[in-house]
Amino acid sequence: MHQLAFLCVGIYTVMSAVVGVRLVRRYFATHRVPELLMGTAYLAAPACGYPLVVVGPALPDRDLGALFFAAGETGIVLGVSLFFFFNAKVFRARSPFAFAGAALGSVLMALTALEVVRGYLALGPGSTALASVRTASVILLLTLGSGYAWTALEGARHVQLMRKRARYGMGDPVVANRFLLWAIAGSLQVLSAIVAATSLETGGNMMTDAAPLLATSLVGAFNSALLVLIFIPPAWYTRWLTRAPAGALEAV
């Protein structure tokens, strides 16, 4: 089970790094803020944060493990905060409430991650035995989940809008499909966060228990495939989506 989990996290890490680097490089060519937000988000959270948080506690050197863990938590907070701001900037650019929500989510994640790291520095991997660390971890996971839920809802909403546009000859089926995959990826991350938070809340260990391990691993592996289809779509996939432009949007 652990080997499968490491393999899935590894695949997700590599794919996120590839996507993150591509988007950041594109930012330097175009100076478009959404590319920078999304690229840095993928580099910070799935490419660095998640693997460091998994690897840190497994290291024999406790100091090095703590350093990896703290760096990983920082990456997760930074990455998910950037996902929040990506949503605000791209989907709600004219809403001050969206930016306030993104800021609130980011602050909440930073504060709870601080408590989680503080507990880890004091007690090591067993720190979730502390009620304060457990509560902070649950809040952190739920805030993280709410960021991905926002992502999923915006994606789903835009799938509906694109379907309506298709009736009048507007909208690209490839972009509509990208919104759909984006919504699915966000929903799976929410599911993973809920399973992990439930495990913690019921006294389990999300690093060793089967349910959270399986959920995070499978979501990581599945989302790796979605990352490819969203950000680096193979030519055959794009051809398949545009095989009948008039009807393709109805199908997504």
Next chain:
Amino acid sequence: MAGSAAFEAVCSELAGFPNMDRWTARGTLQLALMDAGLEASNASAEQLMIVVDRLLPRQLQSHAGADVNAICTRLRDVLSLLPASKGDSPEAVFARMGS
């Protein structure tokens, strides 16, 4: 909430016709946009041109005395003078992401 430059331009023009005021014009155009799956905040001139051609006439018919053809012709003229949209709509961002 403010609309895109194209949306605001069409609203201003529409509001100047008989039996129309600012709020009626906005509401009428908003209804047409909703039918088309568009949002006022990022609707482009190209998209609004399609709305004016295919959806707005139906909305305007409910306004007694409105000369639908004259209104739509004038709105098309206004839209044709607008520069191409450079905004970062969600559709534009997601189109770039996978290219």
